[in-house]
Amino acid sequence: MKQTLRKPIEPEDPRKPALAPGLLIAVEGLDGSGKSTQLYLLKRWLELENYRVFLTEWNSSEMVKNATKKGKKSQLLTPTTFSLIHSTDFADRYERQIQPLLRAGYIVLADRYIFTAFARDSVRQCDQQWLRNLYSFAKVPDMTFFFNVPLQTALDRILSGRPKLKFHEAGMDLNLSPDPYESFRIFQGRIHKQYLxxxxxxxxxxxxxxxxxxxQQQYVRNLVSERVDLAQYKIHKGRN
Ligand SMILES: Nc1ncnc2c1ncn2[C@@H]1O[C@H](COP(=O)(O)OP(=O)(O)OP(=O)(O)O)[C@@H](O)[C@H]1O
Ligand SMILES: [Mg+2]
Structure with missing residues (x-):
């Protein structure tokens, strides 16, 4: 039987003035700093309080997944192509999820956002202005939480969950050191500087x-409650 392709969701025109009544909250920080842990807890809280909420993760677009995996595995990516793959992933999620949901009045939680690219890709020698232009279509978040940890804490947390560092997370593509732990320290140390x-x-x-x-979760929730009029994001149960 002939298969019919599912029509993609119409992407929003990024040039349209953003009416976005939604709220965009991003988390940033070094690998292993605890971002996903905190954002997941924030999401659970908002859901249980009956708010419209959606979580999106860096590097998770289905459309780009295979290209990213293949490129990373074969280590054929240059800093520019590496950066462009991530920006394609981001643009896909931005147009299909983030922007439409902001327009529909959601609280969108982003596990890493454009700042990850600004910090990481500039350490990989991409030009800062080029990076900013590349992501200039994206809204600046209403709040960005930065999870600040010493390098050693980040390293310990990563290694408590799995035995080895990943090639790119240790920045091994940059030939900073043959020792992955030393390479991690140099690479993530530079990213940390950019983040600051x-x-x-x-x-x-x-x-x-x-x-x-x-x-940390208590602090994050308090800050969100103080800064944001959450009532406008409440799901109103329809009358029967
Ligand atoms: N405050 C904390 N104290 C101790 N351990 C923590 C803390 N927060 C998170 N962890 C643990 O550290 C590890 C890394 O946490 P998490 O996955 O949330 O980090 P991440 O910043 O999202 O990392 P990545 O950038 O690699 O996705 C997990 O095993 C988590 O349980
Ligand atoms: Mg994470």
């Missing part, structure tokens, strides 16, 4: 991510 500059420029909410999961 971005934190000032984009007014990140700095979180001491060495604290317990519970304490």
């Amino acid at each position: 500059q971005l934190a000032k420029e984009y007014k990140f909410e700095m979180i001491d991510a060495t604290q317990s999961i519970e304490d």
